[in-house]
Amino acid sequence: MRQPSPPVQHPVQPDLSDSIADALIEKGYACVPGFLSPPRVQALAAETLRLWDDGEFQFARIGSGPNRQRCPQVRSDRILWLDNDQLSAPQQIYLDALDTLRQHINRATMMGLVDWEGHLALYPPGTFYKRHIDVFANARERQLTTILYLNPNWRPGDGGELRLYLDGAEMEPYIDLEPRGGTLVTFLSSRFYHEVLPAHTERLSITGWYRVRSTRHF
Template sequence: MPPTSIDGVEDAIIERGYACVPNFLPPPAVEALASEARHMWEDGAFEFARIGSGANRQRCPQVRSDRILWLDTDALSTAQHRYWRALDELRGRINRATMMGLVDWEGHLALYPPGTFYRRHIDVFANAAERQLTTILYLNPDWQSGDGGELRLYLDGSNREPYIDLEPRGGTLVTFLSSRFYHEVLPAHTERLSITGWFRVRSTRHF
């Protein structure tokens, strides 16, 4: 299997805070992940996504209407573990270049049926800053222009302009600083699959 493509990700993170890498995983690996996700969807394993954290988590379909399935990094499938190994290599490279101190990764499968979306938001909770770097791997090998579901990344803090729209093409990895970029998922017109996750640092919370 060809190696993953991660050259330059750390430089892009340093220079502009985000990176978009086509063909991060080769097509057979992407299709294996997508096939697993579809089977788990058909088995009813996904749940409605919620917003907030802890006791404040709640379903809010006017904000986000996707379905998710959290991954257990201690019980990954062969296809999921291949992706996890690629992420771990990327984590090491970013740590060496930036001294961010990323220690682990958490993530979930995300499925957007036609008509679903995720409104503008930021990935860091007010009471927890462990999430440092967002990662999104797209699992849509047949995505076409007009299928919707683009990631809109706002480039100037909370301002609505400028922004860029990134296509959810299969095998593409998008990664960005979690506390810096507001973003949203535009309405999907066909099924949209991804693995969304976060590289994290150790907790600094005091109780």
């Protein structure tokens, strides 16, 4: 992919870390604008579009392990998994910020988060991801979902909002979160069903998961 870049220091502002941790404790999710500055969001967005133009993305699949399959009636976005040991400089800045946040969340919640995995996601116009939950039945390492939006010019009507269902498997109540550039959404992976509403313009994000040590059961 890319050659390793020297780590770039990017501490998360303490008030943002406090806001995210407090929201996770209080209601299980957080939506924080300005997690990354506009120039850093622009750099990630430009790099994502270059990788798209280079043909690096693949159709996303659903399921896990040998059961993974394309299911375009459920999910039609394209993704590119990140290798944490082969990150570009803009990607490394984001990962450093996430690691600082991880440590803060661990101190506040005792969740024992140990690492993060994730991918770039691109939704061409007309694509979507139907209602789902992020934890597999036989692998529950994923504890917190993270979504950083890379759409600096998003406007109402562009679509691609994240619909977060607030009462388990119930269809109501829900909230729709706008995919504005620099906003970080974080939520408990096993608690919240969610979906990506149809995008009407190109929608970019980095989606990932903070994980704990393996609790796989067969």
